[in-house]
Amino acid sequence: MPVRNICCIGAGYVGGPTCSVIAYKCHDIKVTIVDLNQARIDAWNSDNLPIYEPGLDEIVFERRGKNLFFTTDVDGAIQEADLIFVSVNTPTKKSGMGAGMAADLAYVEGATRRIAEVAKSSKIVVEKSTVPCRTAQSMRTILEANSTPGIHFDICSNPEFLAEGTAIKDLLNPDRVLIGALQTPEGIAAQKALAEVYTHWVPADRVITTNLWSSELSKLAANALLAQRISSINALSAICEATGADVDEVAYACGRDSRIGSKFLKASVGFGGSCFQKDILNLVYLSEQLHLPEVAAYWKQVVIMNEYQKKRFVRHIISTLFNTITNKKIAVLGFAFKKDTGDTREAAAITLIKDFIQEHARVAVYDPKVDHEQIFRDLSEPGVIDTRKEVEKHVTICASAYEACHDADAVVLVTEWDEFRDTALDYQKVYDNMHKPAFLFDGRLILDAAKLRQIGFKVSVIGKNELAGTA
Numbered sequence: 429m430p431v432r433n434i435c436c437i438g439a440g441y442v443g444g445p446t447c448s449v450i451a452y453k454c455h456d457i458k459v460t461i462v463d464l465n466q467a468r469i470d471a472w473n474s475d476n477l478p479i480y481e482p483g484l485d486e487i488v489f490e491r492r493g494k495n496l497f498f499t500t501d502v503d504g505a506i507q508e509a510d511l512i513f514v515s516v517n518t519p520t521k522k523s524g525m526g527a528g529m530a531a532d533l534a535y536v537e538g539a540t541r542r543i544a545e546v547a548k549s550s551k552i553v554v555e556k557s558t559v560p561c562r563t564a565q566s567m568r569t570i571l572e573a574n575s576t577p578g579i580h581f582d583i584c585s586n587p588e589f590l591a592e593g594t595a596i597k598d599l600l601n602p603d604r605v606l607i608g609a610l611q612t613p614e615g616i617a618a619q620k621a622l623a624e625v626y627t628h629w630v631p632a633d634r635v636i637t638t639n640l641w642s643s644e645l646s647k648l649a650a651n652a653l654l655a656q657r658i659s660s661i662n663a664l665s666a667i668c669e670a671t672g673a674d675v676d677e678v679a680y681a682c683g684r685d686s687r688i689g690s691k692f693l694k695a696s697v698g699f700g701g702s703c704f705q706k707d708i709l710n711l712v713y714l715s716e717q718l719h720l721p722e723v724a725a726y727w728k729q730v731v732i733m734n735e736y737q738k739k740r741f742v743r744h745i746i747s748t749l750f751n752t753i754t755n756k757k758i759a760v761l762g763f764a765f766k767k768d769t770g771d772t773r774e775a776a777a778i779t780l781i782k783d784f785i786q787e788h789a790r791v792a793v794y795d796p797k798v799d800h801e802q803i804f805r806d807l808s809e810p811g812v813i814d815t816r817k818e819v820e821k822h823v824t825i826c827a828s829a830y831e832a833c834h835d836a837d838a839v840v841l842v843t844e845w846d847e848f849r850d851t852a853l854d855y856q857k858v859y860d861n862m863h864k865p866a867f868l869f870d871g872r873l874i875l876d877a878a879k880l881r882q883i884g885f886k887v888s889v890i891g892k893n894e895l896a897g898t899a
């Protein structure tokens with residue numbers, strides 16, 4: 429039976445855009461996105477959507493109220509649906525067994541129990557959240573143990589590969605859609621029904637079908653492989669600085685080998701975002717649980733290298749500023765974990781600014797999309813008033829890059845927003861208003877260092893040997 433009514437549990441960065449695109453492409457399907465968070469749902473129903481994603485507004489505004497709905501009536505939407513996406517958060521556990529590594533599955537379990545309790549007809553339940561391998565088995569056990577007799581649940585795994593900032597582009601034109609299911613007649617039928625939703629706009633040969641466990645593991649594997657490339661190029665960036673090699677040239681030369689490929693080889697101040705670190709730690713935990721310590725250590729090194737890269741950058745900034753940044757003004761350009769998003773989860777800027785505060789610097793931050801209150805929240809320990817006060821004493825949030833850089837001793841470029849490029853920002857004006865010597869640290873390799881040196885800046889770029897002060 430073709431799917432006619434979809435419920436998505438979780439109106440976050442994944443559930444919101446993914447199911448809005450389904451509604452946009454499948455006018456014959458009613459899509460209802462639900463969440464427990466009233467404020468989030470209110471924002472989805474307003475002119476000011478809760479997340480910034482290029483192209484999202486147009487899609488939501490076109491379909492909302494037609495075949496796309498946002499509500500907190502979770503039970504009603506579950507009852508109506510023939511297919512339910514579970515797209516809730518799966519953060520790293522903060523306490524208990526596996527704290528700091530394992531995924532917290534409480535939200536997935538909560539949503540699954542709710543489905544079992546309120547469903548009055550059979551459903552296809554789709555795991556959209558990123559979960560440890562074999563979570564579908566736990567979901568099945570919960571659903572079967574709690575459901576009304578006669579009701580049947582099929583479970584599919586359909587991990588999401590969108591990247592923030594390009595979510596709409598990725599969803600409209602995905603490299604692939606992955607659907608895992610039990611290889612039983614019912615499982616295969618559910619897999620086919622879900623595939624038919626996607627083939628409304630995705631070419632059929634891009635829809636990959638696998639068994640459940642391959643699908644679950646592929647999501648963790650894909651993120652681990654992507655993050656590993658960044659840690660690899662960042663590890664090489666340290667060698668570049670020490671030797672005089674240029675990391676962009678090395679990345680280009682290696683990336684031209686078609687076996688290596690050119691993408692995801694941009695050295696940086698370190699990867700951020702809600703997924704990479706969480707999913708690798710999840711993989712590390714899984715490996716440990718499976719008594720595979722060498723495998724766990726191998727993947728853990730990707731995260732260790734990422735932390736090293738951030739610390740290395742901070743150390744270099746401090747040593748360049750004559751070994752002290754006490755009372756110096758540091759302008760931080762960008763706070764989001766990458767450009768074109770307002771998301772700050774695991775953003776490198778958080779680590780950097782916390783270190784600057786520890787060193788008693790005055791920090792001025794500007795980001796075009798991140799909410800001011802979010803910046804303070806990210807920099808303060810949750811619920812600890814003292815750290816909040818300390819942060820407010822040291823950190824000013826500015827309305828423009830020029831304001832942040834005014835009277836600064838150093839500018840640190842952390843997020844690669846286009847408006848920070850030397851073709852967009854007037855660096856002469858920035859320089860004229862800074863203390864001298866005017867230091868500029870490019871953590872994203874987007875600036876033309878030679879051009880900026882001509883203005884008078886002392887420029888350091890990750891992975892270029894001038895960072896070591898030898899050029």
Ligand code: NAD
Nearest residue numbers: 438440441442463464465516517518535538539557558588
């Ligand atoms: P998010 O925190 O933005 O959104 C999750 C939403 O689920 C929240 O609004 C929360 O209130 C809601 N929720 C939790 N329990 C609920 C329940 N029982 N009923 C109704 N609503 C409930 O998270 P996200 O970034 O959208 O990520 C969701 C999942 O997708 C995670 O597993 C994540 O790893 C994965 N993922 C994220 C990305 C990304 O770029 N953010 C990409 C791919 C996969």
Ligand code: UDX
Nearest residue numbers: 588589590591592692693694696699700701703765766
């Ligand atoms: C990632 C995966 O790309 C996506 O497939 C998955 O569904 C969710 O996790 P996301 O975290 O949104 O997406 O963004 P991504 O573009 O992967 O960037 C992650 C981090 O790596 C950012 O901080 C980015 O700046 C950094 N990065 C990326 C680099 O430092 N160098 C690169 O070459 C690429």
